[in-house]
Amino acid sequence: MGKSLFEKVWDAHVVHTIENGPQILYIDKHLIHEVTSPQAFSEIEKRNLPLFRANQIVATADHNVPTQNQHLPIKEALSKKQVETLTDNCKKYGVTLYGLGHPYQGIVHVIGPELGITQPGMTIVCGDSHTSTHGAFGSIAFGIGTSQVAQVFASQCLLLDKPKKMRISVSGKLKNGVLPKDVILYIIAKLGTNAGTGFFVEFAGEVFEKMSMEGRMTVCNMSIEMGARGGIIAPDKTTFDYVKGKEFAPKGEELKAKIAYWKTLKSDADAVFDKEYQFDGADIAPMITYGTNPGMGIKITEKIPNLQDESFDKALVYMGLKKDTSLLGLPVNYVFIGSCTNSRIEDFRVAASFIKGRKKAANVNALIVPGSQQIAKRIKEEGIQAIFESAGFEIRQAGCSACLGMNEDKIPAGEYCVSTSNRNFEGRQGPGARTFLASPLVAAITAIEGKIVDVQQYLN
Amino acid sequence: MDKFMTLLSKAVPLPNQNVDTDQIIPARFLKATDRLGFGENLFRDWRYNSDLFPNKSFVLNNPDYSGKILVAGENFGCGSSREHAAWALFDYGFRVIVSSFFADIFKGNALNNGLLPITVPEDFLKKLLHTVTSYPDTLVTVNLVEQTLSYANDSITFDINPYSKTCLINGYDDIDFLVSKKEAIIAFEKNRAKEQSH
Ligand code: SF4
Numbered sequence: 001m002g003k004s005l006f007e008k009v010w011d012a013h014v015v016h017t018i019e020n021g022p023q024i025l026y027i028d029k030h031l032i033h034e035v036t037s038p039q040a041f042s043e044i045e046k047r048n049l050p051l052f053r054a055n056q057i058v059a060t061a062d063h064n065v066p067t068q069n070q071h072l073p074i075k076e077a078l079s080k081k082q083v084e085t086l087t088d089n090c091k092k093y094g095v096t097l098y099g100l101g102h103p104y105q106g107i108v109h110v111i112g113p114e115l116g117i118t119q120p121g122m123t124i125v126c127g128d129s130h131t132s133t134h135g136a137f138g139s140i141a142f143g144i145g146t147s148q149v150a151q152v153f154a155s156q157c158l159l160l161d162k163p164k165k166m167r168i169s170v171s172g173k174l175k176n177g178v179l180p181k182d183v184i185l186y187i188i189a190k191l192g193t194n195a196g197t198g199f200f201v202e203f204a205g206e207v208f209e210k211m212s213m214e215g216r217m218t219v220c221n222m223s224i225e226m227g228a229r230g231g232i233i234a235p236d237k238t239t240f241d242y243v244k245g246k247e248f249a250p251k252g253e254e255l256k257a258k259i260a261y262w263k264t265l266k267s268d269a270d271a272v273f274d275k276e277y278q279f280d281g282a283d284i285a286p287m288i289t290y291g292t293n294p295g296m297g298i299k300i301t302e303k304i305p306n307l308q309d310e311s312f313d314k315a316l317v318y319m320g321l322k323k324d325t326s327l328l329g330l331p332v333n334y335v336f337i338g339s340c341t342n343s344r345i346e347d348f349r350v351a352a353s354f355i356k357g358r359k360k361a362a363n364v365n366a367l368i369v370p371g372s373q374q375i376a377k378r379i380k381e382e383g384i385q386a387i388f389e390s391a392g393f394e395i396r397q398a399g400c401s402a403c404l405g406m407n408e409d410k411i412p413a414g415e416y417c418v419s420t421s422n423r424n425f426e427g428r429q430g431p432g433a434r435t436f437l438a439s440p441l442v443a444a445i446t447a448i449e450g451k452i453v454d455v456q457q458y459l460n
Numbered sequence: 461m462d463k464f465m466t467l468l469s470k471a472v473p474l475p476n477q478n479v480d481t482d483q484i485i486p487a488r489f490l491k492a493t494d495r496l497g498f499g500e501n502l503f504r505d506w507r508y509n510s511d512l513f514p515n516k517s518f519v520l521n522n523p524d525y526s527g528k529i530l531v532a533g534e535n536f537g538c539g540s541s542r543e544h545a546a547w548a549l550f551d552y553g554f555r556v557i558v559s560s561f562f563a564d565i566f567k568g569n570a571l572n573n574g575l576l577p578i579t580v581p582e583d584f585l586k587k588l589l590h591t592v593t594s595y596p597d598t599l600v601t602v603n604l605v606e607q608t609l610s611y612a613n614d615s616i617t618f619d620i621n622p623y624s625k626t627c628l629i630n631g632y633d634d635i636d637f638l639v640s641k642k643e644a645i646i647a648f649e650k651n652r653a654k655e656q657s658h
Binding site for chain 2: 015016018020021022024026035036038039042043044047049052064078079081082085129143145146147148150151154155156157158159197257404405406427
């Protein structure tokens with residue numbers, strides 16, 4: 001029996017298997033940030049353990065940082081202490097830190113790929129559930145708890161049970177105006193937020209083969225929102241071209257040898273999956289969520305379903321919406337384009353190409369938050385920043401920003417926000433905030449119109 | 461990690477189902493840089509009214525109930541993966557949580573922190589909840605070696621995977637285990653480096 005892509009990468013990292021128990025999995029790259037690392041550092045300190053492989057760890061500050069005046073001290077005392085603790089720990093243990101003010105700083109899942117730290121065939125972990133993003137490169141990447149962060153500090157390994165395998169194939173072509181974000185929102189809406197529990201998901205088929213690396217990252221990023229441990233996509237020429245030339249990517253002969261290996265990283269024709277799903281790309285349309293979990297999504301032109309369920313009702317009350325109604329025409333005062341799902345150069349290019357020559361609606365506060373300092377630099381160089389600015393959008397510095405209600409950027413209670421992030425939970429963008437998840441294109445059009453509109457009709 | 465073999469204690473009943481980690485420890489308390497003190501904010505929004513006065517009707521504020529065992533409704537620990545939830549329960553003084561179902565990640569986090577999650581059948585849980593609620597002085601015995609939980613005239617054996625059991629009894633955790641495998645890990649690294657240079 002052949003092996004799946006996931007199995008090939010997993011098996012290559014098994015150090016030891018405990019009889020009737022978990023396996024020891026070797027971790028190639030460990031990314032850390034300020035929120036989930038301090039207690040892990042204290043843990044190894046308490047036990048007098050050294051950092052086993054400091055050179056395989058990269059740190060950044062992203063969750064709890066302001067996106068304005070990053071050159072000034074952080075105002076909020078607890079946030080400041082958390083960021084300073086990271087800096088102190090990295091210094092003490094010799095960990096590379098791209099902290100505030102560093103040209104490489106940014107959201108941990110954005111900077112890994114753009115610096116060439118993320119490469120095919122690796123195992124990558126981080127104390128953050130959206131580590132699944134890095135699976136876009138054909139690596140096994142997943143989020144871990146703080147005790148596990150300490151385990152990797154101490155041993156560069158984790159004790160794990162091998163997840164089951166799922167494959168989701170999407171064939172055919174995507175329609176005009178349908179972006180990778182719509183593809184993953186569509187899949188989660190179809191399968192539900194628990195469909196992936198216990199599984200690692202391979203995304204396969206023509207739609208993903210044609211997708212850019214940025215798009216694949218958006219898809220794998222949200223695989224966790226269907227309950228999966230992570231997502232993975234077979235590396236191909238698109239992947240190799242993206243990795244090539246990145247700061248920490250292999251070069252010259254080494255790169256050649258690596259590519260030869262990376263080419264073997266795909267599921268064998270006779271590989272067997274525990275579960276398979278198949279979708280047709282032509283059925284996917286621009287999507288939007290209406291409820292308080294990412295599975296509560298519809299095509300933007302569809303009506304909110306009419307379900308009889310207590311938690312469904314509760315979600316609609318929170319959102320201030322009614323069953324069996326359309327979202328089209330609903331006024332929206334906040335638009336957020338950012339987060340590790342959609343804050344890469346391609347996302348801003350798509351939004352800018354639509355916004356060019358237009359102005360945002362008067363009622364809208366539109367926030368653009370690049371995922372990294374490098375992207376911030378690039379949107380300036382490409383003239384994208386100027387387009388946003390003359391349309392009345394506000395551009396901020398790199399960080400998680402309004403994706404989670406932890407730092408200074410929050411959506412006010414009761415307000416609607418079309419957001420390119422990944423979670424629409426109650427209070428996720430701030431206490432009482434109401435989130436619609438959508439693609440950067442839907443977000444951009446909403447900002448111009450000041451309300452939700454039918455994207456495809458708009459484009460034609 | 462503390463060793464765990466047996467425990468004799470009174471129990472605190474919390475019959476609510478689907479207690480999520482946001483309720484166990486709300487997000488705004490995740491800014492701390494150490495593991496201590498989370499017990500203070502355990503069930504914060506249930507324990508205190510919005511005016512910051514203790515909510516008298518919540519079980520942790522009722523002087524009749526105390527102990528190191530929390531008996532909880534079905535699907536305990538669902539939602540966000542924050543390990544802070546396990547820390548908060550441990551820091552408050554709990555060592556055992558009994559429920560008829562635990563969320564996966566919470567269970568792992570609890571075991572990694574010396575907090576024993578015991579899964580019991582629905583009807584056993586109901587009776588136990590009833591007894592400890594009506595008779596707060598009921599003593600519950602947990603014997604990890606024998607894998608039994610008993611109180612009054614009732615007793616049950618529970619499941620735990622042998623690896624986790626050994627860890628708890630010896631006060632080992634995954635870190636200790638992994639560090640003990642250091643030689644195998646180094647050998648793995650060497651082997652791989654050799655393969656890659658071919
Ligand atoms: S952008 Fe949002 S989802 Fe991504 S790492 Fe930051 S907080 Fe998490």
